[in-house]
Amino acid sequence: MTPHGLGTAVIIAGLLAAAWCLVTALRRRAIGIGELAAMAAVEALVIAQVAVSAWHLATGDRPRELATFIGYLVAILIVLPLAGILARLEPTRWGSLIAAVGCLVVPVLIVRLNQIWTGVG
């Protein structure tokens, strides 16, 4: 079982980063170095979570829907870098909104990963 502490940390970090980017968007600003650093911090937690999950898979723990689980692991790894790149391509408040959406996807994916791992949903 993936440690819930780490998953919860990723969820909270993702929500905080999303809130920050959303505030930036509402202030009609493009994201700056601060928001990017926050997204990088969330990504670091995500990488740790994916590493732990990969370790569990490698040592024989398997969720029922293995393919879906691996798909979500790949998705959660790439969503923040992609959102960051898109946000930089659109250096307006709309780029900040893209960053906020990207940050929000991370907690959703963690919840889905948990559901798949425990066989619910």
Place this chain on the structure above:
Amino acid sequence: MAEPVVTEPAPARRSRPTGTGPGRVLVAVYGLFALSASARAGVQIATKFHEAPLAFVLSALAAVIYVVATVALARNDRRLAIACCSVELLGVLAIGTASLLDRAAFPDATVWSGYGMGYGFVPLVLPVVGLWWLRRTRPA
């Protein structure tokens, strides 16, 4: 704190690429759905196609439409984008209704079942926002 959002003064009617400004958010969210719908349909068809062939074929169709819509919006192909958003809106309404009426035919959730309930109803809102955006940016 954030100052309240003030709606911008309506810009003079001018054509504007569909994939810039707010449109880029739309492209990003469409891309997200293109990715997740394709992956989900791929897994469903590869691992349990026999369980509900109709539902999974429709799932794959939805994925294709999201991919085409993403590309059309990003490349400012308005006619294709309008076609995709319209098909999507009809699809989510039709499949949503069908999935509620005949639950047996849709045992495994797809993006459009229950009007996209499993995806926070974003699949229902997305084509409406897309069509609105296309209308707003249309050439004079």
